[in-house]
Amino acid sequence: MSDETMSARDVIMQRLKEKKSPQEGAYPLPPVVTLGDQDASPERFEASLALMGGRMLPLQDGEGIEQAIKRAFPELRNLCTAVPEVEGTLRIEDLETHEQADKVDVMVVRAAFGVAETGGVFLSEVELKDHLADVHLAQHLIVLLSKDELVGNMHNAYQQRSEFRTAGYGVLMSGPSATADIQGVLIRGAQGVRSLSVIWA
């Protein structure tokens, strides 16, 4: 068959199969590895989160989560919540348009798990109630995370967490959005959330 009658897929496949190097037998599949520090402690997570520009929001004596959020954001008007622990001013399920989400000051969600190596928190359509873009439109993000849901490093994360195989959309957010595209100056709060705070809960 000529290139004209074959589909692009078949042409590419044929080209790849006709290739001379590298030979298949010479490059066996390496076994899966788990390397480096696998410490999954909350202390390591906190240190990594700080390095990535995120912060911890510790609860003060007798304070509830919602009170802590209001203490951290005194100017707060629109508090959008995806968790039962926080009442907020509106629920994420009730967001009807992205324009509405664009006006959210603080969004609070629960992460499925966290990665101690990177301070990353995993959010999928399950935690976000299918509001995938809205979480990134909010100005600030509060993440509830259980100390029992920590993995040590990225090898552990991909090997142990089933979410990577079940979620349609899964983002590991490690700190807030950031850029250093203008003269190398690191700016926390680029186009997504301006800050990311984690509460142990």
Next chain:
Amino acid sequence: MSNRPVPHAKLAAEFLEDEPHRHFHDERLWDMRQKRDEQMHIMPEWQELREQASRLKEHTLAHLPQYLEQFEENARRNGIHVHWARDGAEHNRIVEKILKDHGHSSIIKSKSMITDECEMREYLEPKGVSVTETDLGERIQQLDNQLPSHVVVPAVQKLTTDVAKTFAKYYNTDPNIDDPHALAEAQRNAARPVLLSGDTGMTGGNFLVAETGSFVVCTNEGNADLSANLPNLHIATLGIERLVPRMADLGVFIRLLSRSALGSPITQYTTHFRRPKKGGEMHVILVDNGRSERLGMDDFWTSLKCIRCGACMNTCPVYRRSGGQSYGSVYSGPIGAIIDPTFNARKFSTLPFASTMNGSCTNVCPVKIDIHEQLYKWRRVLAERHEIPFVKREIMKMAGRLLAQPTMYRLAISGTEVALKTMPRFVLYNYLNPWGKHRELPHPVKETFHSWYKKNRLNRTKAQHEETQA
């Protein structure tokens, strides 16, 4: 596209003329290299990770048809539309067709080198499709109508004052802003309404996972997650070499990528797409555009292992002092110099010569591509194909003859020493001596090592040698 060789040395010379730009560029990239080193030093497993990454990529490339088929099957099962493009033109037509089928005309796009490689904006914009880059650096380059200067930091060749002028023109901001924070804020404010109104989201991608049919996008600004998720239509373009076999393999690559690129443990966003969002539609376009041909090149196929971290650019003394724009291509720096000639050997024939052969690029590469050796091999290939300029070719021929004959060589050296001492500059520094264009020729020495050795050691060594023999 012009086929004339990119005048890299000339463009680099122009870049070097402005001291503040030259100085910042060099320092900024070296800072990224040092931050990468700091990460490497605190990880005893670093070399093992590199070895694993290299072996995984080599294995995948050796079995590419099998893994592409596996990816396609799994992605389709997840509800993703999978397209194949032989080249950039076919890719662009596929995007055009998808948009047409939906009656769409505005793309919000996160940074992807491959759509630049396909010259997608140039194709779609005259057809009435607006394409808005939403990554800050890429947006700056788009507004200035320039190619990305660097694979990770596209506008790294610019200073705050340059960006302020560009934004003033397009965003009506104060042209005298000298605070990068204010400019980043201007970009955020300008991008939001465009993001909210765009009808099609486009992203690139860093990895395709065969086992799950997912793809992974590693970014920092949050614009990719907004671009992909705001509209109901998401198109992702990836090269066919982006595959990894298993989800677990990502652990190796994600741990290396941002550490090698910026010296940060991970990108702010590591996003895994496995199926379209509720009520949405997702397309993946797998692009060949010369990759299958490169895979057949014995000396150069391993360049396909590249994960686009830019570490080789940050460490390269030539790149740091010449700027990405001087390479005249989408991919610049050492990695650009070894992959660009596969796209156009004539146009990019000058690039493999933009190296001091110090090998630093090879040493920092997280997937262990022998970049400097490929640079050397490209020089040979290009010389064989007569793609190098006359003066360079003839000088090399002369040098070759000279170096092959010790007596001639020594005569020439003593002659050169005399010449360096006595000749006027215009004789020494002219077009026949491109080496001397930006460099001073070495100071003439009083005595060569050879003549010193002959006088002082040769007889003594001979005598000693005979003694031991006796």
